[in-house]
Amino acid sequence: MNEIIYISPSTFYYWEKCPLQAVLSKLPESRNFFPNNPDADLGSLIHKFYEKQNEWKIDSLERFNLKWSHEIIEMNKYYKENELQSIYFPIQWYASYYTVKKMLLCNNLINKPIHFNTNSSEFKYLYEQWINNDVVGGRVDLLVKENGVVRQVVDFKTGKIFEKLGKTIKLKEVYKQQLALYASVILENQNYMPELYIEQISGRRFKVDIDSNYIQDLKKRAIDLKNKINYTIQNNTFENLSVCNTENCEYCFYRHNCDMYKNTFMNKRIGLRIDLIGKISNVKSDIITLISGSGNFKIKNVRKVCKYKVNYDCEVYNLFFPENNDNIVFETTSTVIKYE
Ligand code: SF4
Missing domain, CATH: 3.40.1350 (Trna Endonuclease; Chain: A, domain 1)
Incomplete structure (x- = not known):
């Protein structure tokens, strides 16, 4: 595995809490496992508008609407064709405050001077x-x-x-x-x-x-973090970097690749959600039975029953687990299944 070259300022906070994230983020199998959050994709589009405002000459409502529609059509095309992402098609329905964000961006851009030359x-x-x-x-x-x-x-x-x-x-x-x-x-x-x-x-x-002390301290912490991560990569001991707890792991994008997480939290509730590992024993109507080391779970609200294969070992991520519910869990829009 290659060493980490840079610590990104936007991920330092998370990497410092669990440095294993830095290593797992570099693995190809870590990518495209969970669907992109439509809020994040809309955020990237908004960033693109700021970046390209001059190039696209966004100086009027008409020009903004034209470009915005074009970009959203392209994004929806991708969402529709991509199996993982299709659950969020069309993005207008799933990105929170879509219309408000669009209006605010438009007002902000066309009321600002454009910096030509x-x-x-x-x-x-x-x-x-x-x-x-x-x-x-x-x-x-x-x-x-x-x-x-x-x-x-x-x-x-x-x-x-x-x-x-x-x-x-x-x-x-x-x-x-x-x-x-x-x-x-x-x-x-x-x-x-x-x-x-x-x-x-x-x-x-x-x-x-x-203040400058805060900046100096953070700079030193970033150096220490990079050294620590790369030392374990050189010695192939990077598994030791994991800091596995509910706060770090609940929404970690790499948990499907993380042995420590699987040993600690699979089949266990974190807040109102759960990830399961086990064998599908029964598929009936839209209810799936999964046998796990922690007992049997019923998965309800299943949208595509055909995704569940009887007698196969699998991992199911992002299930809703209401309180006081006797091992009955529910699919969410972002539920993902992984077979061994
Ligand atoms: S699942 Fe938890 S322990 Fe594993 S990389 Fe993510 S935050 Fe770290």
């Missing part, structure tokens, strides 16, 4: 700029440069940006760390501390103040 301007607005040092590397949504000096770092977010900690509401730690790591790379090439912002889809910007 950026190369001849004193200011440069650089979208999706790759920055890196020896440890950290990632794409910044927007860098604003003045005479070669980075004045602003802007990260666009389409979802919630605050979290509640006790009685306080504060910026999500994952976003603070992301901005701090961008700053740590930029500060290696200039003395001026850029202003750090998170911009929501409405166009509202939040200035994020981060």
Whole structure:
């Protein structure tokens, strides 16, 4: 297995909590197992509009609508043809606040000045700029440069940006760390501390103040994390990196490849969901019986019964497990089956 080259600022928070995620994320079999969340795909499209606003000349409602429709048609085509993704077709039905997000993006883009001729301007607005040092590397949504000096770092977010900690509401730690790591790379090439912002889809910007001690500390933690991960890759002991607990594992994208997770949490409830491993013993109407080491489970609300093969060993991910329900679980839109 190849060593990790860069720690991405957007994943550092998760990799530090469970470094095994970094290793598993590089495996080809980790990809395209769970369907993409339509909110994430819509978020990527919104980022693309910011990045390409000049190139696409989005300066009027008509031009915005034309381009938006084209992109959504293309996305729906992919959703429809891709078996995994087809459960979320059409994206307009499944992405949360689809219309609101579209309207806010449109207002934000066409009310903003478009920065043509950026190369001849004193200011440069650089979208999706790759920055890196020896440890950290990632794409910044927007860098604003003045005479070669980075004045602003802007990260666009389409979802919630605050979290509640006790009685306080504060910026999500994952976003603070992301901005701090961008700053740590930029500060290696200039003395001026850029202003750090998170911009929501409405166009509202939040200035994020981060002190230099926090940035230095994070920089050191990123170096330590990279060394730790690569040491285990060199020695083929990366399984030891796992930090398996409900908080880290519940929504981990790599759990279908993670032995520690399978040994610890398969057939066990986490919140209101469960992943099962066992043998399909019976398929009747739209109810499936699965025999597992923890007893028999009935899977209900099955959409495609033919996906379940009797007498086959399998793993079933993303099932809804209501409380006080005697081993009766329900398929969700994102339920995925894996056969041995
Ligand atoms: S499933 Fe849990 S232990 Fe395994 S990689 Fe994900 S977070 Fe880590």
